[in-house]
Amino acid sequence: MRRALVTAVAAGLIAGLAACAPSTPGSSGSSGSSGGNPNAGAPANADRITIGTTADVVNLNPLNGNSRTDSWVTNLMYPHLTQMDNTGKRIPYVATEWGYSEDGKTATVKLRDDMKWSDGTPLTADDVVYTIMAVKKEPFGVVGGLVEPLEKAEAVSPTEVKFHLNRTEGAFLSDIGFWMPIVPKHVFSKAPNIQKFANDKDWVSAGPYKLTKVERGQRYVMEAVENFPLAPGGKPSVKEVVFRVFPDVNTEVLALRNGEIDLIGNVIPPSTAVTLKNESSIKLLEVPSLGWAHMQYNTKRKPMDDVRVRKALAHAVDYEAIRKIALQGFAKSSNSSVLTPAQPDYFDPTTKEYAFDPAKSKQLLAEAGITNLSLSMMYDQADPNIAKWAPMVRDSAKQAGIEIKLQGLERNTYVEKGHKRDFDIYAGSWAIMDNPASNLALAFKTGGFINYAQVSDPKLDALIDKGSKALTVEEGKGPIQEAAKIIHEQVYDNVMYVETFNIAHSAKWGNFLPMPSELLSIVNPLSLAQVKPVS
Numbered sequence: 001m002r003r004a005l006v007t008a009v010a011a012g013l014i015a016g017l018a019a020c021a022p023s024t025p026g027s028s029g030s031s032g033s034s035g036g037n038p039n040a041g042a043p044a045n046a047d048r049i050t051i052g053t054t055a056d057v058v059n060l061n062p063l064n065g066n067s068r069t070d071s072w073v074t075n076l077m078y079p080h081l082t083q084m085d086n087t088g089k090r091i092p093y094v095a096t097e098w099g100y101s102e103d104g105k106t107a108t109v110k111l112r113d114d115m116k117w118s119d120g121t122p123l124t125a126d127d128v129v130y131t132i133m134a135v136k137k138e139p140f141g142v143v144g145g146l147v148e149p150l151e152k153a154e155a156v157s158p159t160e161v162k163f164h165l166n167r168t169e170g171a172f173l174s175d176i177g178f179w180m181p182i183v184p185k186h187v188f189s190k191a192p193n194i195q196k197f198a199n200d201k202d203w204v205s206a207g208p209y210k211l212t213k214v215e216r217g218q219r220y221v222m223e224a225v226e227n228f229p230l231a232p233g234g235k236p237s238v239k240e241v242v243f244r245v246f247p248d249v250n251t252e253v254l255a256l257r258n259g260e261i262d263l264i265g266n267v268i269p270p271s272t273a274v275t276l277k278n279e280s281s282i283k284l285l286e287v288p289s290l291g292w293a294h295m296q297y298n299t300k301r302k303p304m305d306d307v308r309v310r311k312a313l314a315h316a317v318d319y320e321a322i323r324k325i326a327l328q329g330f331a332k333s334s335n336s337s338v339l340t341p342a343q344p345d346y347f348d349p350t351t352k353e354y355a356f357d358p359a360k361s362k363q364l365l366a367e368a369g370i371t372n373l374s375l376s377m378m379y380d381q382a383d384p385n386i387a388k389w390a391p392m393v394r395d396s397a398k399q400a401g402i403e404i405k406l407q408g409l410e411r412n413t414y415v416e417k418g419h420k421r422d423f424d425i426y427a428g429s430w431a432i433m434d435n436p437a438s439n440l441a442l443a444f445k446t447g448g449f450i451n452y453a454q455v456s457d458p459k460l461d462a463l464i465d466k467g468s469k470a471l472t473v474e475e476g477k478g479p480i481q482e483a484a485k486i487i488h489e490q491v492y493d494n495v496m497y498v499e500t501f502n503i504a505h506s507a508k509w510g511n512f513l514p515m516p517s518e519l520l521s522i523v524n525p526l527s528l529a530q531v532k533p534v535s
Contacts, residue, residue, distance in 0.1 A: 048240040049509075049531070051523060052252040052261040056217050056245050061199040062181035063131070063141045069243060072265060072523050073220055074181060076241065077205035081109060081128070082177035083526060084515050088290055088342060088434055090174060093230075093526075094123065094182060094206075100471050104168030109177070111159045114229045117184050118205040125155035130185035132163075132176065134194045141195075145442075145449060146175045170471040171438040178434065182206070208236045208529045219244045231529045241528060249384075256282060256504060263505040265523045269384040270328035273502040283510075285503045288342050290517040291430040292334055293385065295377070295393070295494045296453040298424055303370050310491035312364035312373075313425070314354040316400040317393055321356075323497050326388035331497035338443075339436060339484045340498045342516060345473045346436045348481045351488055361400035374403040377425035378417060381408030385499070386427055393427070418452055426452050429499075432517050436480045437467040444483070444492055455492045510534045 051072075058067040062074035081095040098109045115123040136147045149169040154162050165172060184204050191197035203211045208228045213221035220243040224236040231237075244261060246252045249268055253276070255261045268276070276282050297304040297313060304310055314336070323331040334340040337351040365373060377393065379386045387408065394404045404425070409417070417423055430450075433439040442448045445464050446456040463483040470476030487493055503521050505512070513527035522531075 047238075048242060049238055049263065049528070050242045050244055050261045051263045051265045052244055052246050052255055053265045054246055054248055054252065055266070057214075057220060057243075059198075060203075060211070060214075061194075061197050062183060063135060063143060064195065065141075068266065068519065069220075069245070071519055073211060073222070073243060076207045076209040076222060076525050076528065077203060077211060078181035078183055079115070079123075079207050079525070080178060080181055081111075082174075083524065084178065084434070084520060086287075086514055086516060087344065088516050090177060094128075095177060098173050098177065100170070100173070104170065104469065104471050105165045107163040107165065107173050108156075109161045109163070109173070111161070112229070113159050115206050116227050117186075118203075118210050118225045118227075121184065121186055121204075122158070123182065123184075123206045124158040125161045126158075127182050127185045128161050129153045129155045130189060131183050132180060134188070135180075138195060143176070143180045146172075146179060146438075168469045168471070170476060171435050171468055174435050175438055207525050209241050209525075217245055228529065230526065236529055238528065238531070253504070256506065259506070262509060263522070264503065265521070267501040267518045267521070268504050270326075270330045270502070271384075273330065273504075274328055276504055281507050283505055283507045285505065285512065285514060285522060286330075287501045287503060287514045287518075287521050288516045289499045289501055290342050290432045290434045292338070292340055292433065292495045292498050293331075293429040294427075294496055296426040296428075297491065297494070298421060298426070298453060299456075299492070300421070300454040301424060303368060303373070304375075304424070306368050306370075307490050308364045308368040309370060309373070310494075311354075312361040312368070312370075312400065313375075313397070313402065314491050314494050315357045315364070316361040316397040316402055317354070317494070317496070318356040318396045319353060319496055321396075322389045322392055326385060326392060327497065327499060330500045330502065332500070334495045334498050336488055336495055337484055338433070338440065338487050338493055338495055339481065340433075340495070342498055343434075343436060346477055346480055346484075348484060351485065354491075354494070356396065358396070358400040361402065365401070372403075373401070374405070375424040376405045376407050377427050378407040378409055378414060378423045379427040380411050380414045382411055383429075386429070389496075390427055421452060421454055423452075432519060434517075436484075437464070437470070437476055440464045440480065440483055440487075441468055444487055453492055455487075455490075457486065457490070457492075460486045460492075508534055 053069045055067045055069045057069050059065045059070055062078045065071055065074055079094050082090040083093045085091050094111055095109045100107050132153050135143045136150055149165045149167055149172050151164045151166050156162055188194055205225050209222035210225055212223045222241040224239055252264045297310050299305055333353050335351040336353045339346045339348055341347050379390050390406050397404045441464050442450050444455045445461050460483055463479045467476040467480040511532045512522040514522050515524050
C-alpha cells in the first residue's frame with residue numbers, strides 16, 4: 001500500500017462557555033455598552049456557549065444539509081473521516097490512516113476503535129459502509145457528487161474499510177474523507193428512504209454534542225455527550241451549545257456587544273470588522289478562505305467566445321482598488337490563478353495578475369473587431385462584498401469603453417440562473433475549493449457540474465484527468481499547474497482575490513482551534529471541544 005500515514009489528533013483542554021439567557025436580538029444596548037443585560041459583564045463559565053447565525057437550519061439530515069447552519073449543527077453530531085488543519089491539510093478524525101493500493105483502485109481507511117454513538121452503540125466500519133453505499137444507491141447531496149468512482153465499499157473489520165474503485169482516482173479519499181458525514185446505520189437504516197429522512201427527533205451523536213431542542217427560526221440547543229474520546233477526559237466540559245438565529249449581521253453584532261451571544265459564527269463583512277477592531281470586549285480572529293471571488297464570462301455567448309474579448313474584460317478591472325476599498329484590505333491577490341495561496345502545495349508564483357490597463361482592453365477589442373461592447377453582470381444582491389465591488393467593476397470598465405449593466409438578484413434567482421448558464425458575466429465566489437484536481441474537474445472540465453463559463457477545452461480536460469489520477473501531490477502538481485495556466489491564459493475564470501475572513505467572539509473566550517473557510521472557522525467540533533474561558 002502507498003499510504004499517507006498520519007497520527008491521531010488529541011483535542012486540547014475543554015473548558016466552559018458563557019451562560020446567556022435568550023432574548024430578542026438587538027433589543028437593547030449600544031456600541032460598547034452592556035445595554036442593561038446582566039450577562040454582559042459576567043465572567044465566563046462552563047455552562048453554555050451561544051453562537052449567532054444569520055441562516056436558519058434547513059435540513060437536519062447531514063447528507064442533505066444545504067445551509068451553513070445545517071453544517072455547523074450536524075458536524076457536531078455526525079463526524080467525518082478526516083478534518084482539516086489551519087493550512088487546509090487533512091488530519092485524522094474518525095480515520096487514523098488512509099491510502100491506496102499500487103494501482104490506485106483500492107482505497108483503505110483504518111478507524112479509531114473508541115468512538116461510540118450517544119446511545120452507546122459503537123461507531124464501526126459498518127456505519128461508514130452503510131453511509132456511502134446508501135448515497136451510491138441513489139446519489140444525492142454533496143456526497144452524491146463524489147461517489148461516481150466507487151464500485152463498492154466493504155467492512156474488512158470493525159476498524160477497517162476498503163473502497164473498491166472503478167478507476168484510479170487520487171482525490172477520492174481526500175474528498176470522501178472530508179465531505180462525507182458518517183451516520184448511524186442502526187438509526188438511518190430504519191427510514192424507508194434515507195434521502196427523504198427528516199431526522200427531526202430522537203437524535204444520536206458521535207460528535208461532542210447532540211441536538212436536544214429545536215425552535216425553528218429561533219434557536220437550536222445541543223448538549224454535551226457522555227463519550228467523546230477527542231475531548232480531555234472523554235467528555236466535553238462545556239455543557240451546552242446554543243445556536244441563535246438573527247435576521248442580519250448588525251443585530252448579531254449588537255447581541256455580541258450586549259453579552260447575549262459569545263460568538264458570531266458567520267463571517268462579518270470587512271466594513272464591520274473595521275468598526276470592531278478596537279473594542280476591548282470583542283476579539284477578531286482571522287481565518288483564510290479556501291475559495292475565491294471571481295467573475296466568469298459565458299464562453300458560449302458571443303463575443304465572449306473570443307479569448308481577446310475575455311482578456312479585454314480582465315484588463316478592465318482595478319483589482320487592487322477592489323481589495324483595498326471594497327474588502328478594506330482583508331483580501332490578497334491570487335495572481336489571477338485558480339491555484340490560490342491557500343493551497344501552498346499547488347500555488348504557482350510564476351502566474352501574474354491581469355494588469356488593470358484600459359488602453360490594452362481597447363486594443364484587444366479592436367483586434368477582435370468589437371465596438372460598443374455592452375454586457376450584463378449578475379450577482380447575489382445579499383452578498384455585501386460583491387455589492388460593493390460590482391459598481392467598481394462597472395466604473396473601471398467604462399474607462400475601456402465597455403458598458404456593464406449590473407443585475408443584483410435575489411439569491412434563489414441568482415443560483416437558478418447560474419445553474420442554467422443564463423448570464424453574460426457571473427460575479428460570485430466559491431466557498432471551498434480545497435482539492436485542486438476535483439475542483440478543476442467540477443468547474444472547468446467539459447460538462448462539469450459548476451462549469452458556469454461552459455468551458456470545453458480538450459487539452460484542459462486531459463490535464464485535469466491526469467491530475468485526478470495522481471495518488472500523490474508530487475504526481476499531480478505538474479498537470480494541475482499546467483491546467484491552471486490554460487485557465488489563466490484563456491481567461492476561463494477571472495479570480496479577483498482570496499478573502500481573509502474575520503470571526504468575532506467575546507474576549508472572555510480563547511483557545512479556539514481555527515480552520516480555514518467560513519464553513520469550519522472556529523465553529524468546528526474540534527474547536528468547540530477545546531475552547532476555554534480566558535482567566
